[in-house]
Amino acid sequence: MHAMAIDLGATSGRVARVHVDESELRVLDLIRFATPTSDSRGARWDFEELMTLTLDAARQVADHGPIDSVGIDAWGADYGLLERGGSLIGAPFRYRDTRTRGVSRRFDERRTRAITGLMPHDFSTAAQLLTEPKPTLGRTAKLLSIGDLVAYRLTGHAATDCSWASTTQLFDLRTLGWSAELLANVGIHRNAMPQVQPCGTVRGELLPHLCDQLGVAGRTPLVTVAGHDTASAIVATPAGSDDFIYISCGTWALVGVESAERLPAESALGTGFVNELGVDGVSTIHRNAAGLWLLNQCLGRWTDTPADPLLAAAAVLPAGQLVFDSEDPRLFAPEDMPTLIAELTRERSGRGPANRAEMVRAIIDSLVLTFVRAIEDLEAMLGTRGQAIHLVGGGAALPILGRALATAAGRTVLAGPVEASLLGNALLQARALGSVQDTPACRALVSHTQTVHRYEPDQQPNPREDTA
Structure with missing residues (x-):
C-alpha cells in the first residue's frame, strides 16, 4: 500500500x-x-x-x-x-x-x-x-x-x-x-x-x-x-525487544522507555519524568530535554557559514572541554541563542567558545550530558533497560552526537531512522489497512529496511558502522 x-x-x-x-x-x-x-x-x-x-x-x-x-x-x-x-x-x-x-x-x-x-x-x-x-x-x-x-x-x-x-x-x-x-x-x-x-x-x-x-x-x-x-517515532524504533531506551531527538529530545505499567505518581514526583500514552495503550515514560532547537537556532543566525563544515570542524575537537546546562530556562526562547550559550558556557566552564566550531561542540556535549543524566535517573528509578540506546529523529543524522553519546553513556548507540515520526505514521496507516500486523512487525520492518548507524563507546573518534 x-x-x-x-x-x-x-x-x-x-x-x-x-x-x-x-x-x-x-x-x-x-x-x-x-x-x-x-x-x-x-x-x-x-x-x-x-x-x-x-x-x-x-x-x-x-x-x-x-x-x-x-x-x-x-x-x-x-x-x-x-x-x-x-x-x-x-x-x-x-x-x-x-x-x-x-x-x-x-x-x-x-x-x-x-x-x-x-x-x-x-x-x-x-x-x-x-x-x-x-x-x-x-x-x-x-x-x-x-x-x-x-x-x-x-x-x-x-x-x-x-x-x-x-x-x-x-x-x-x-x-x-x-x-x-x-x-x-x-x-x-x-x-x-x-x-x-x-x-x-x-x-x-x-x-x-x-x-x-x-x-x-x-x-x-x-x-x-x-x-x-514522539509516539509515532517510537513505533518506528528498530528495537528487537520491548526492553529498550529511546531518545527521540528533534526540536525537543525525549529520553525514555516503553512500559506496560504506568509510572506511579509518588515515584515520579520531582524527577521530571512523565507518563504519556503510545500506541495500544502502552505507557511512554520519558523526560523532556532540550534537543536540536539549540543548534538550529545558532545555525539560523550563522547564515554565512554552512552547517556541514561547522559540524565537521566540531567533530575533531576534544569532547567535554566546554559545557553548559542545556536545561537552563533562559534557553527556552532567547532573543540571541549564540550570545546566551556563550554566556552560559562562561558561567559553567570559565570561558566561552573561541569560535563557532567550539560552540557547536559545546552544544553537542551539553546535550549528551543531559541525555546521560536522564538515562541514569531513569534506570535508578525503573531498573536497567538494556545495553543499547536507540537514537531516532533528526539527531540520528549527526555522527558527532551518536559518537559522543556512546562514549559518555558507555554503551552502544543505534542511530536511526532519521524520519522516524514520518515512518511510524506510515506504518500505523499500513497496520490499519492490514498491510502490517502489529507494532513488533512494524519495528522488524524498520530494522530490515532502514539504515541504522552503530556507535560504540570509545575515547577516540570511531568510524561509523552501518547495520542495515
Missing part, C-alpha cells in the same frame, strides 16, 4: 508518499517546508500558510503515484480553537510564547500527576488555556491540536487520539477520558474537547473537492495514527 504521511514539526513539516508491505518500507517522495509563524515575534503559528504548504506538498507527492490513505502527526501542547461553524478563533499561539511564563506554578504537581501522569509545564495545553480570555473560551466549540486541525480541514471530522490527548495535562490516564476537574480548572467546556479515537481508526475520507485538488482517488481514508510525533 501507499501511505501519505504528513509529519508536522515545530521547526519543519514533511509530506511523503511511503510504500509499505510485509517486506518493504520505502519513502518514495518527500517534500519539506519550514513551519510558518504569523508575526515578527513568532508568538503565533500561521495556520493558514501551514495548510497551504501542506496541501502544496501533498499535491506534489500525489502527482508521483497512487495514495491509499493519509495520516497526520504533529508536536504536542499547541492547539487551535474553533467556533461554531468551524472557523478558527485567531492564529494558534506557539508554546514558546512568553505569556505562559510561571503559569505552571498554579497547578499542584501531586494532583496533576495523579490524574494525568504529567508534571505541570508552562507550555502545556492546560497552562496555555489559563491565559486565554474567558470570552474566547466562551466562543469555543472545539479545541483541536495542530495536526488534528489539519485533519479537520481535510475531512470535516474533529477528533484526536490518546497519544496527543495524554500530552495536554487535561487527560485522565485512569479513565482514558478528559478530566472534568481539570477542564473546569482551566475554564473550557467538556463538549469542546474532541473525541479520542484509538490509533488505526478511519477518521473519515478526504473531502471530494480536496481529492480533486490533490489528484487522489475519491473516498481516500484519513487514518488516526499516533498524533503526537
Whole structure:
C-alpha cells in the first residue's frame, strides 16, 4: 500500500508518499517546508500558510503515484480553537510564547500527576488555556491540536487520539477520558474537547473537492495514527525487544522507555519524568530535554557559514572541554541563542567558545550530558533497560552526537531512522489497512529496511558502522 504521511514539526513539516508491505518500507517522495509563524515575534503559528504548504506538498507527492490513505502527526501542547461553524478563533499561539511564563506554578504537581501522569509545564495545553480570555473560551466549540486541525480541514471530522490527548495535562490516564476537574480548572467546556479515537481508526475520507485538488482517488481514508510525533517515532524504533531506551531527538529530545505499567505518581514526583500514552495503550515514560532547537537556532543566525563544515570542524575537537546546562530556562526562547550559550558556557566552564566550531561542540556535549543524566535517573528509578540506546529523529543524522553519546553513556548507540515520526505514521496507516500486523512487525520492518548507524563507546573518534 501507499501511505501519505504528513509529519508536522515545530521547526519543519514533511509530506511523503511511503510504500509499505510485509517486506518493504520505502519513502518514495518527500517534500519539506519550514513551519510558518504569523508575526515578527513568532508568538503565533500561521495556520493558514501551514495548510497551504501542506496541501502544496501533498499535491506534489500525489502527482508521483497512487495514495491509499493519509495520516497526520504533529508536536504536542499547541492547539487551535474553533467556533461554531468551524472557523478558527485567531492564529494558534506557539508554546514558546512568553505569556505562559510561571503559569505552571498554579497547578499542584501531586494532583496533576495523579490524574494525568504529567508534571505541570508552562507550555502545556492546560497552562496555555489559563491565559486565554474567558470570552474566547466562551466562543469555543472545539479545541483541536495542530495536526488534528489539519485533519479537520481535510475531512470535516474533529477528533484526536490518546497519544496527543495524554500530552495536554487535561487527560485522565485512569479513565482514558478528559478530566472534568481539570477542564473546569482551566475554564473550557467538556463538549469542546474532541473525541479520542484509538490509533488505526478511519477518521473519515478526504473531502471530494480536496481529492480533486490533490489528484487522489475519491473516498481516500484519513487514518488516526499516533498524533503526537514522539509516539509515532517510537513505533518506528528498530528495537528487537520491548526492553529498550529511546531518545527521540528533534526540536525537543525525549529520553525514555516503553512500559506496560504506568509510572506511579509518588515515584515520579520531582524527577521530571512523565507518563504519556503510545500506541495500544502502552505507557511512554520519558523526560523532556532540550534537543536540536539549540543548534538550529545558532545555525539560523550563522547564515554565512554552512552547517556541514561547522559540524565537521566540531567533530575533531576534544569532547567535554566546554559545557553548559542545556536545561537552563533562559534557553527556552532567547532573543540571541549564540550570545546566551556563550554566556552560559562562561558561567559553567570559565570561558566561552573561541569560535563557532567550539560552540557547536559545546552544544553537542551539553546535550549528551543531559541525555546521560536522564538515562541514569531513569534506570535508578525503573531498573536497567538494556545495553543499547536507540537514537531516532533528526539527531540520528549527526555522527558527532551518536559518537559522543556512546562514549559518555558507555554503551552502544543505534542511530536511526532519521524520519522516524514520518515512518511510524506510515506504518500505523499500513497496520490499519492490514498491510502490517502489529507494532513488533512494524519495528522488524524498520530494522530490515532502514539504515541504522552503530556507535560504540570509545575515547577516540570511531568510524561509523552501518547495520542495515
